Amino acid sequence: MRGDDILRVVNLSMRFSSGSGLFGRRTSVQAVDDVSLVVRRGATLGLVGESGSGKTTLGRCILRAHQPTSGQLHYRRTDGSEVDLAVLSRAELRPLRTEIRTVFQDPNSSLNPRMTVQQIVAEPLIVNKLASGSALTDQVADALRRCGLRPELMRRYPHAFSGGERQRIGIARALVTQPRLVVADEAVSALDVSVRSQILNLLEDLQDEFELTYVFISHDLSVVQHLCDRVAVMYRGKIVEEADTEDLFERPQHTYTQKLLASVPITDPRLRTPRPGTPQSLSAARHRRPDTASRESTATG
Numbered sequence: 001m002r003g004d005d006i007l008r009v010v011n012l013s014m015r016f017s018s019g020s021g022l023f024g025r026r027t028s029v030q031a032v033d034d035v036s037l038v039v040r041r042g043a044t045l046g047l048v049g050e051s052g053s054g055k056t057t058l059g060r061c062i063l064r065a066h067q068p069t070s071g072q073l074h075y076r077r078t079d080g081s082e083v084d085l086a087v088l089s090r091a092e093l094r095p096l097r098t099e100i101r102t103v104f105q106d107p108n109s110s111l112n113p114r115m116t117v118q119q120i121v122a123e124p125l126i127v128n129k130l131a132s133g134s135a136l137t138d139q140v141a142d143a144l145r146r147c148g149l150r151p152e153l154m155r156r157y158p159h160a161f162s163g164g165e166r167q168r169i170g171i172a173r174a175l176v177t178q179p180r181l182v183v184a185d186e187a188v189s190a191l192d193v194s195v196r197s198q199i200l201n202l203l204e205d206l207q208d209e210f211e212l213t214y215v216f217i218s219h220d221l222s223v224v225q226h227l228c229d230r231v232a233v234m235y236r237g238k239i240v241e242e243a244d245t246e247d248l249f250e251r252p253q254h255t256y257t258q259k260l261l262a263s264v265p266i267t268d269p270r271l272r273t274p275r276p277g278t279p280q281s282l283s284a285a286r287h288r289r290p291d292t293a294s295r296e297s298t299a300t301g
């Protein structure tokens with residue numbers, strides 16, 4: 001593994017088997033099929049592909065929410081040592097759960113409506129015995145602040161927040177343990193277009209600040225084009241093409257990638273003037289280093 005790699009996926013496969021299908025037959029699905037790829041530290045790898053191509057399953061294998069059927073998941077720890085996540089037991093995985101986190105797609109269903117924001121964001125710290133008492137409250141407040149939310153609202157319930165603010169809560173929950181690798185599965189797909197660009201800005205700002213590494217799963221190619229350094233294209237469980245983002249969008253090599261790009265209108269950002277709030281306009285916004293934190297929290301009341 002190279003010095004700047006954080007994760008190397010080697011020949012990873014995941015097959016789901018179910019007891020009995022039609023006419024009592026056993027059925028199985030090869031969701032991930034012999035996938036190899038590398039994720040560089042501090043970078044964003046996009047995973048794209050049509051529905052059912054295996055993106056989520058691959059993301060869940062990296063999180064070890066699934067035990068892969070075969071293959072390796074070499075993860076580099078802070079001290080430079082390497083572990084194969086694929087073979088670790090639950091107990092061995094526990095300390096790594098704080099380093100490798102996820103942001104879910106739908107902030108409406110992923111936040112427990114009966115828990116306050118404070119309880120939601122504090123949960124990973126409590127479960128992993130990382131903080132208690134006033135240190136716990138301080139860390140929750142800090143995570144919320146960094147995600148553009150006012151900590152004084154932490155005793156409210158999720159329903160009191162807008163969709164974008166709920167996703168900020170979800171991101172704060174992922175961030176509170178100071179992770180190094182974040183798997184974001186359709187993290188902005190459920191959001192309105194205007195809010196989407198704010199959350200993308202937030203993800204970028206947090207990445208810069210904490211040198212986070214993202215595996216960003218999305219069907220939205222313009223978001224991927226904007227956010228990701230590299231992109232892997234999945235088709236029927238396999239990676240059919242992987243390249244730097246610019247190369248992939250300008251010179252797609254595989255027929256499937258060409259079809260995928262042709263199926264949605266992706267405007268060459270150099271050929272048009274970006275409209276405010278569109279994903280392409282965000283790269284310019286990123287270099288201006290906007291004050292992400294204040295953008296949405298003003299609506300929190």
Ligand SMILES: Nc1ncnc2c1ncn2[C@@H]1O[C@H](COP(=O)(O)OP(=O)(O)OP(=O)(O)O)[C@@H](O)[C@H]1O
Pocket residue numbers: 016017029030031049050051052053054055056057058219
């Ligand atoms: N827990 C499971 N049990 C059985 N089959 C599953 C399970 N999870 C996923 N699959 C199957 O694995 C294949 C890949 O699904 P997956 O959700 O990983 O694809 P995807 O590319 O993320 O799709 P989408 O974009 O629709 O989320 C599909 O055929 C799916 O039905």
